[in-house]
Amino acid sequence: MASKAQGSSSMKVLVVEDNTVQWMVLSQKLRNYQCEITLAVNGKEAVDLFLKGKKFDIIFCDKDMPIMTGPEAVVKIRAMGESDVKIVGMSADDDAMEVFISAGADIFVPKPIKVQDLESVIKEVVNKKKNTMV
Template identity: 70%
Template structure:
């Protein structure tokens, strides 16, 4: 049995965070929550490792794209980072910050499922 996928949800809106974590929980992932970009960056600074990060765009203290930029600058190139926003202009901002993919909110379950599955497959293939 492979270790569970480690998911970081960076979201300042309680409802959005709960909805997303409820969907993620269906895949038996290990979930960590951060309320803003700075909290997510601090987790990486502490040495925490995640397989996938779902990051909201507009948050207090530090925005999603800024956090993505900082996480990538730390050399975290293996973690899959998913930018989330209800704003259509957010895709460009996230992609230039270093996100792997952008998903408009609200995220559809099948889209989430495909991403988690991709991470699980990648983990299983790198397990020796």
């Protein structure tokens, strides 16, 4: 399920989230940055997208999901050689930061995600993309 904001930039975002309300809230925030958003409702769906050759600039990945957890998906995605994608682990769990970072995520943001955390991640990726295009 992909939704493209009006005047979409080339910023491709994968949201891996099984909670509909959480996915809708995060998607609404991301639309403010003209992101092209794809949803995976569990880690297996996220991994399958990469197996099909899909590429993303950022992944926002929840921790606890059915079928495959976020950290399990991060390990598999990194094992495929996907080192350029920025992976953001997100959870309300106390131990989630350690679990995500050890799995290979770049950063962790606690839920609920604050707009300033989201903005700083997006700006960092946009700046990285600009620098690699030069």
